[in-house]
Amino acid sequence: MEPIVIRGRGALGGVAEGPALISRRTITGWGGVDVHTGKVKEPGHPLEGMSLKGGILIMEGSRGSNGWSIFFHAAQVSGFGPAALVFPHLDSRTAVAAAVLNIPTVTDLESDPFGVINVGDRVRVDGDQGLITVIRVLRISEIGEGEDCV
Numbered sequence: 001m002e003p004i005v006i007r008g009r010g011a012l013g014g015v016a017e018g019p020a021l022i023s024r025r026t027i028t029g030w031g032g033v034d035v036h037t038g039k040v041k042e043p044g045h046p047l048e049g050m051s052l053k054g055g056i057l058i059m060e061g062s063r064g065s066n067g068w069s070i071f072f073h074a075a076q077v078s079g080f081g082p083a084a085l086v087f088p089h090l091d092s093r094t095a096v097a098a099a100v101l102n103i104p105t106v107t108d109l110e111s112d113p114f115g116v117i118n119v120g121d122r123v124r125v126d127g128d129q130g131l132i133t134v135i136r137v138l139r140i141s142e143i144g145e146g147e148d149c150v
Helices: 068-077 092-101
Strands: 004-007 009-012 015-023 056-059 084-086 105-107 122-126 131-135
Touching (some): 009 092, 056 122, 068 092, 084 122, 105 122
Parallel strands (some): 015 056, 056 084, 084 105
16 A cells, blocks of 8 residues: 655654554543553543554644643653644644654644554654655454455
8 A cells, every 4th residue: 555645744753663542532631641651541532552652643733731732742741642643633732742842843733643654553744854755554344355454
């Protein structure tokens, strides 16, 4: 399968690659992340139980105050932070999180990432060029007879 490229604006430079942690629903900053394990602990969140470590965090936006970024930073200091951030649009809280984490960040996307990226897809974020490259992971339902799982 050909990689999918989504264009946007690089908000913070650098390049990172990892599994997609994608949800339209933002993670609550205050108490939504276990800062000692990097796992999402917000009850009922689509990413509940998943670790941020090395992932590409793709969310619609943020909730609450600018203190939202503190928990993501604390997880990063503990060695469990995300590798990159993707936000369709920056708001004051997501911009602060990007600045505090100082990891590749892409925003102002030309197309909707939620329609083409799934949790676990391999994603490369290029904050210098403002590009997101999605390399779709084969799903078991997509594997034909005799093919191996990726």
